[in-house]
Amino acid sequence: NKKIIIAIDGYSSCGKSTLAKQLAKELHYIYADSGAMYRAITLYFLRNEIHHTNLNKVREALKDIHLEFVFDVDAGKSVLYMNDENIELPIRDMIISEKVSEVAAIKEVREFAVAQQQRMGNNKGIVMDGRDIGTTVFPHAELKIFMTADIAVRVERRFKELFAVNPAITIEEVKQNLEMRDYIDSNREISPLRKAEDAVVLNNSDLTMAQQLKIALQWAREKI
Numbered sequence: 306n307k308k309i310i311i312a313i314d315g316y317s318s319c320g321k322s323t324l325a326k327q328l329a330k331e332l333h334y335i336y337a338d339s340g341a342m343y344r345a346i347t348l349y350f351l352r353n354e355i356h357h358t359n360l361n362k363v364r365e366a367l368k369d370i371h372l373e374f375v376f377d378v379d380a381g382k383s384v385l386y387m388n389d390e391n392i393e394l395p396i397r398d399m400i401i402s403e404k405v406s407e408v409a410a411i412k413e414v415r416e417f418a419v420a421q422q423q424r425m426g427n428n429k430g431i432v433m434d435g436r437d438i439g440t441t442v443f444p445h446a447e448l449k450i451f452m453t454a455d456i457a458v459r460v461e462r463r464f465k466e467l468f469a470v471n472p473a474i475t476i477e478e479v480k481q482n483l484e485m486r487d488y489i490d491s492n493r494e495i496s497p498l499r500k501a502e503d504a505v506v507l508n509n510s511d512l513t514m515a516q517q518l519k520i521a522l523q524w525a526r527e528k529i
């Protein structure tokens with residue numbers, strides 16, 4: 306069996322990471338969450354009071370950021386470390402979701418993240434999810450999936466996730482955040498969120514996790 310690269314892109318909270326993890330597990334591939342890297346950089350900027358428009362400071366800061374995905378045996382999944390700190394929890398905070406799209410629109414930030422993402426794909430056998438994986442990070446990926454889901458479904462899913470850790474969150478807040486990120490991500494100058502021409506569309510509004518996995522696995526096996 307040959308190893309391939311699977312690129313999964315789409316709007317916020319479409320279930321990209323759920324599908325990516327399922328596929329990686331099934332195929333014994335690496336799973337890489339590219340959004341976590343942009344979230345980590347955003348966390349670093351917030352903690353160090355670096356404003357994303359101050360490009361000199363941004364460039365200096367990027368030299369000090371070391372990101373690494375480490376497989377956590379207890380959690381049964383890979384978690385992101387920044388400068389040797391497990392940052393999986395703080396990067397999921399709403400404060401980060403509110404800032405991340407602005408940070409991810411910066412050229413220097415994208416170059417930094419994309420270079421590392423491309424290195425992770427050197428040996429193939431990887432499933433990566435994000436916004437520009439099929440268009441920019443791995444334009445030659447053997448399988449590109451573009452995921453969509455109705456906005457109401459996406460809001461409901463993300464709300465449940467966030468409510469579990471923060472009961473103060475409101476549906477309206479979640480909806481606004483998803484819409485704002487989708488807007489900034491789709492309209493930025495560098496690598497905007499787009500369906501790659503050769504990507505297959507997967508709308509999972511009415512699919513169970515098992516059903517979406519079945520469809521995607523079939524697409525993958527056709528390429529392997």
Ligand code: C5P
Nearest residue numbers: 339340341343405406409435436437486
């Ligand atoms: O995937 P997730 O929702 O965690 O990504 C957070 C944010 O990171 C996105 O809203 C987007 O602004 C940015 N991102 C990106 N390119 C990627 C992955 C994420 O610009 N490949």
